[in-house]
Amino acid sequence: MQNNTQEDIIEIEFPIKSGDFVAAGDASSKTKKLLKQLGIDPEIIRRAAIACYEAELNLVIHSLGGSLILTITPSELVIKTQDIGPGIADVDLAMQEGYTTASDSARELGFGAGMGLPNIKRCADNVEIVSELGQGTELTITIKTNK
Template sequence: MHDEYIKLHYDVLSGDYIRGGEASSSLKKALMQLGINNSVIRRACVGCYEAEMNIVIHSLGGEIEAVIYKDKIEITAKDRGPGIENINLAMQEGYSTASEEAREMGFGGGMGLPNMKRSSNNFYIESVLGEYTLIKMIINID
């Protein structure tokens, strides 16, 4: 990389199941062009996709930013409301508050947050009811 970092930004719309996944696909393409290791690409894209779909399914919209450094990838996802009432419960595999519509399309299995954490070397989540949820994932480039 010639620069110190590369920053990618994606707007994610609530309920947009058609475009859901575009941010993670774009991130994958950028990481492949940079010659990043396939296992790192997979982890970054799984985390990004899960965050992206959580915004689509559960929020009023939001954004994802991926910053690619020489030694790590930082993915930040922030949405607008409704927030997570119980983060510990939401982190349990299989727990979901997804709508019937999302479940009928095959989403809402309760694996989003656990998959984000599992894909990350460092994982941070913050949520304020009625305002936002913020997720930060760091994936080391080895």
């Protein structure tokens, strides 16, 4: 059992803009850099960077904007996104490989392969999606850092 104090926990919030393909990836590259500085295991960093990038991109592509909140505790990384947007009608369907509702313009830029959520699932120890149609989506990814 660990008794975490407030100082053991780092929390950072990155605002994410809808449609901003230039800034897309900033939150995940900053996350990767920070995890490296903290000396986190490279395999954990690899998984966190993929999950973070896919989560971030989903806000850029599918939402009207929101934020990504990274929480680092002594035992886990939590990557949470919260957005305002269309929400996800069928979460099980959205989790399937190849399923996408990305626009033609996003696809022309090379996005919308429908692999983001399946990749997030592969990289995470736990994934939770709470979505309300016409309101928005909250995605919570947990990656354990101590086995």
